Amino acid sequence: MPLIVQKFGGTSVGTVERIKNVAKRVKRAVDNGNKVVVVSSAMSGETDRLINLTKEVSKKPASREYDVVVSTGEQVAIGLLAIALKDLGVDAVSLTGWQVPIFTDNVHTKARIKKIGIRRINKELEKGRVVIVAGFQGITENRNITTLGRGGSDTTAVALATALNANFCEIYTDVKGVYTADPRIVPNAKKIPVISYEEMMEMASLGSKVMQIRSVEFAAKYGVKIHVRSTFSEEEGTWIQEENEEMEKVVVRGISHDLKESRITVVNVPDKPGIAAKLFSALGNANIVVDMIVQNVSHKGHTDISFTVNKTDADEAEEIAKKVAKEIGATGVERNDKIAKVSVVGLGMKTHSGTAGKMFNVLAREGINIYAISTSEIKISCIIDEDKAERAVKALHEEFIENGKLIVEK
């Protein structure tokens, strides 16, 4: 009997009506002869409501307790979904993170899954039940509640699919799949039928909010096939899977953009060994993920170091940067929240050259200034002004996807 893991996001379970619809959808998978494990996010808006409560109580809520509060959102959703399924005559049981159990490290609010116990789930599946697991949460070895950070339900789903050796993992969301660009900005954007893990990771990390990057990483590591699709439609979505030769023929798979980062610059840093290490170790110790790092050419023994972080970490990162700046004798710290990162992503870049030059040309033609550049084997990203992001994405999509000159090599 095939085993499917189905994950439903917050919008999919956003109202009682929608929860009932999700239950019908799950029932269909059961009726089609599948064993089903469901992972649910909190009802949309609920996580924000809970976070706001913690922030009303304290400007810096204790992270262990933040997790205790915020993890209740998923618990409500799985209980309601189990009630809805039983109401349809489908036997179901909900399991919280500790009931599964899903063990994580002890980095509260951003925990990583370490170990999953599958005995209880298998016992329930054998009884013919649908098992509904709370996404986004786990426990430490000391039985403290943790959350995985935003989007963590995807990771829960993929980790469960791996642990249970599921046939595949369906990610139900409010969009129909992964697009060549954000359709709200580019009306001509097309749904991508198949994408490699690597490309998807770049797209995800670059702001295509369909899936959380850590979950794609996880899926890639264990070869879990993922099907991203819409809760509100029967249409096939986007399959995320291992790359093959066919996929490499596409140079640019998509254009993504990200408005969620801030840039922080430490100005006039003495250009000595160990300075960068000091700064980025301090940020690492605070569990802040740094994205791009740019160090300019040294001038009279001094240089500037810029880096970007998620806006939610920017206050803390700025504080740390200021402290380190003082210690190392830098002049000061500057911060810019009004930046955007636009990127072109594609497996084909591994074997085809010329994409970078083309991208810079397009931006130049549109009169868009580039503040920083970063590249990997399969993507090129540029930091530009936030208010130019839309124009940039449109122009890049036209160039690389619609005109398609460089896209497909037959």
Add this chain to the structure above:
Amino acid sequence: MPLIVQKFGGTSVGTVERIKNVAKRVKRAVDNGNKVVVVSSAMSGETDRLINLTKEVSKKPASREYDVVVSTGEQVAIGLLAIALKDLGVDAVSLTGWQVPIFTDNVHTKARIKKIGIRRINKELEKGRVVIVAGFQGITENRNITTLGRGGSDTTAVALATALNANFCEIYTDVKGVYTADPRIVPNAKKIPVISYEEMMEMASLGSKVMQIRSVEFAAKYGVKIHVRSTFSEEEGTWIQEENEEMEKVVVRGISHDLKESRITVVNVPDKPGIAAKLFSALGNANIVVDMIVQNVSHKGHTDISFTVNKTDADEAEEIAKKVAKEIGATGVERNDKIAKVSVVGLGMKTHSGTAGKMFNVLAREGINIYAISTSEIKISCIIDEDKAERAVKALHEEFIENGKLIVEK
């Protein structure tokens, strides 16, 4: 170092501001040199919101899943309270029912506490932390989440005080203590400084909503001293403790009333052995608590059996009664939701007679019809029409408390 258990009800933690005030109150107990274990209810309104969600999903929500959803209310409250305490510089840690752990039987929505593990709490107390425990919830041996039913947080507090051998248990609520009658009805009602467990149990079961009866039962069994007092005042409240000779001198401690019951009558029951057993076993199997039972004198081999249940159980009880009525050949089932129970309660009744007659006289004088009477060693209850309850309570309070003819024997 003294150990105190402090329990805060839903109104006491009803807003973020109030949660901060509770934190200050707890801090004071810590500053005064006490170890403190706090038990919190859900923020007021929250439990109802969660119950309504389950009922929107299903008319008869699966009880295991109902508990999963509803128990999140307390989890949010303890997390927020721990955040507030840490914000005041008091080290604190929240623990859910499973984290303590508090083991219960597996009667979902009305579970009873069976066993409490105290190792984790003691470990946290030894670290100098305030331990904040979620009221109203526990887990079964199979690691399913249970709730104790309405008011269950009191039971959690008393059970913890027992298990931890606390010096006493403070129940913080929105009233200043236990009164001789409901002050909203009887403006002359007085706060009772000391009351025995037994009297309190009768008062509680009869509708003085200050404490849940099961928790008083528990306290009586293990001799835990309880102090019921207001969250919003420094005043001493009411101490609930073992009875002593001094207390027996008071014949009537208070007048209570209860509008929460419905009366169900099975009409024209064949008067044969085993009939009552059949009816009340069926109700017991459905975990419905029956309060008063009245069987009238048999007439031509037939009789009527009346009983009262909590209004929340009335639909189910009526359904069961109808089924049994059919089986045993009774004519039908009648139901009345518009009843009230008024009672006089006092330890002194054990040794003083005449209270019953006096009570019936007062009601007769007020022109109030009595439908059923039930007595115990220390209380007399009458079922009357709901719309006469207020008049009855006022008259009884005047007779027994204010005029006090029979109250104190010097």
